[in-house]
Amino acid sequence: MFEPQTFLNYIGGEWKAASSNMVEASMNPANRHETVGYIQKSTLDDLEEAVVAARAAKMGWRKLSGPARGEFLYKAANQVEQRLDEIAEMMTREMGKTLPEAKGETARGVAILRYYAGEGMRSIGDVIPSTDSTALMFTSRAPLGVVGVITPWNFPVAIPIWKMAPALIYGNTVVFKPAQETAVTAALIMECFQAAGLPAGVINMVTGDGGLIGQAMADHPDIQGITFTGSNAVGKKVGQSALARGAKYQLEMGGKNPVIVARDADLDLAVDATISGGLKSTGQKCTATSRVIVHSEIYEAFKTKLLDKVQNIRLGSGLEAATWMGPLASENQYRTVLSYITKGVEEGGTLLCGGGKGQRQDLEAGYFVEPTVFENISSSMTIAQEEIFGPVLALMKVDSLEEAIEIANDVKFGLSASIFTRDISSMLTFLQDIDAGMVRINAESAGVELQAPFGGVKQSSSGSREQGQAAIDFYTDIKTVFVKA
Numbered sequence: 001m002f003e004p005q006t007f008l009n010y011i012g013g014e015w016k017a018a019s020s021n022m023v024e025a026s027m028n029p030a031n032r033h034e035t036v037g038y039i040q041k042s043t044l045d046d047l048e049e050a051v052v053a054a055r056a057a058k059m060g061w062r063k064l065s066g067p068a069r070g071e072f073l074y075k076a077a078n079q080v081e082q083r084l085d086e087i088a089e090m091m092t093r094e095m096g097k098t099l100p101e102a103k104g105e106t107a108r109g110v111a112i113l114r115y116y117a118g119e120g121m122r123s124i125g126d127v128i129p130s131t132d133s134t135a136l137m138f139t140s141r142a143p144l145g146v147v148g149v150i151t152p153w154n155f156p157v158a159i160p161i162w163k164m165a166p167a168l169i170y171g172n173t174v175v176f177k178p179a180q181e182t183a184v185t186a187a188l189i190m191e192c193f194q195a196a197g198l199p200a201g202v203i204n205m206v207t208g209d210g211g212l213i214g215q216a217m218a219d220h221p222d223i224q225g226i227t228f229t230g231s232n233a234v235g236k237k238v239g240q241s242a243l244a245r246g247a248k249y250q251l252e253m254g255g256k257n258p259v260i261v262a263r264d265a266d267l268d269l270a271v272d273a274t275i276s277g278g279l280k281s282t283g284q285k286c287t288a289t290s291r292v293i294v295h296s297e298i299y300e301a302f303k304t305k306l307l308d309k310v311q312n313i314r315l316g317s318g319l320e321a322a323t324w325m326g327p328l329a330s331e332n333q334y335r336t337v338l339s340y341i342t343k344g345v346e347e348g349g350t351l352l353c354g355g356g357k358g359q360r361q362d363l364e365a366g367y368f369v370e371p372t373v374f375e376n377i378s379s380s381m382t383i384a385q386e387e388i389f390g391p392v393l394a395l396m397k398v399d400s401l402e403e404a405i406e407i408a409n410d411v412k413f414g415l416s417a418s419i420f421t422r423d424i425s426s427m428l429t430f431l432q433d434i435d436a437g438m439v440r441i442n443a444e445s446a447g448v449e450l451q452a453p454f455g456g457v458k459q460s461s462s463g464s465r466e467q468g469q470a471a472i473d474f475y476t477d478i479k480t481v482f483v484k485a
């Protein structure tokens, strides 16, 4: 029998209850009658305490050497690795993705921590020839100070870690506000940082309402940088608030990612990648495939193969070994996805499979939506334009690669895009003409490697990149140094 615990805020090296004395229940989306844990409903006073703690720790942390900061991250990685099964199980219980997906994500968190621990030993600048031959000119990097980290619920371990690890290694202290939907999993990650022995105040977590705590972070004069992943609407507000007070900001927001299946594609590969890219994590990835743009000559063959596999997907609790696809992460998400499906039908799309809640009795208590495939979708329809963030694929038929790319680019987002083709010239045309930050050839649209830059164009991102060495550009400022003896 699962026993829910209460989790506190982590401020200045101590676990603290919110000053409101109020908690919220975090629920299991596969069974809304099960409480996963209780988390703090914090107030602005709690946030203030966390910012004061992070500010006080700032100078001591930045004065440590990069390798010394790296040692703390190696220790945190070991802690997460030791608790991998427990953290992954909590993640599955709290947001619904299947246990293998949750284990994979937690292992990715370990790898990200180790990658950035190593960054503590790598170059942070360049020597640049000066016009004065007796002078030394070089660049160095300075941390921003206190960084505010605002994260969503869809990757409750990987996203917080890929923001906090680079923030820390480059010498910043952190105030972290996880999504309330997955704050229990976030608390387990904080326990790992605590066990790694980071000095008090270097990393702090405050849970609570996004509109209150998140917005106050974006507005806070003692937070010098804000990194955000989430919806477009909130991201824009966060960016505007940070800009208004001259703080640095980084926004990772939505996607409406296309996969193009060209006339010469390996259809089995394209089908598997469409299913994996579109439906893993129940479609709740900013990199998820949502538009499948297929050449008319192979359209019917592709559709038959796709439907054959999608109809056999097993829906259920992510904790059950037989489950391929879990529930949506929350009631909000469930209602949103069902309303997009209704809109798709109303606007004239043809529902080929799915579209409902799933008929089995064991699905009744959860936020399950069947894997859904539409056809007869045109680019102007709502479900071809807006991010659904659920297990919904829209098939679109085209007669040429040029038409496919035109449709692929006809959205406000530009995060990731993939093509299936064996033809090098089609690959090169796609590579050059597609509007996307992540361009994938013969591979699914989702799937990110931690050592490579991650981010999009148009309204998907604010221009900066996360992960890999690209992270240094957000988490530090460049100092250009000129030395004359």
Ligand SMILES: NC(=O)C1=CN([C@@H]2O[C@H](COP(=O)(O)OP(=O)(O)OC[C@H]3O[C@@H](n4cnc5c(N)ncnc54)[C@H](O)[C@@H]3O)[C@@H](O)[C@H]2O)C=CC1
Binding pocket: 150, 151, 152, 153, 154, 177, 178, 179, 180, 208, 209, 210, 211, 212, 213, 214, 215, 216, 218, 229, 230, 231, 232, 234, 235, 237, 238, 252, 253, 254, 255, 285, 286, 333, 336, 387, 388, 389
């Ligand atoms: N790019 C991505 O990976 C994600 C995209 N989304 C998109 O957003 C939609 C809505 O999901 P939500 O969870 O409601 O996203 P959201 O943007 O409201 O939440 C993301 C984070 O921002 C915080 N937040 C909320 N309001 C805020 C404010 N005014 N100021 C600062 N922080 C605030 C939340 O507490 C959470 O930590 C999804 O259906 C999906 O389309 C959601 C999660 C992740």
Ligand SMILES: O=C(O)CCC(=O)C(=O)O
Binding pocket: 154, 155, 159, 229, 284, 285, 286, 287, 288, 445, 446, 447, 448
């Ligand atoms: O595709 C991935 O693994 C990363 C997706 C992601 O960053 C997101 O959904 O926010």
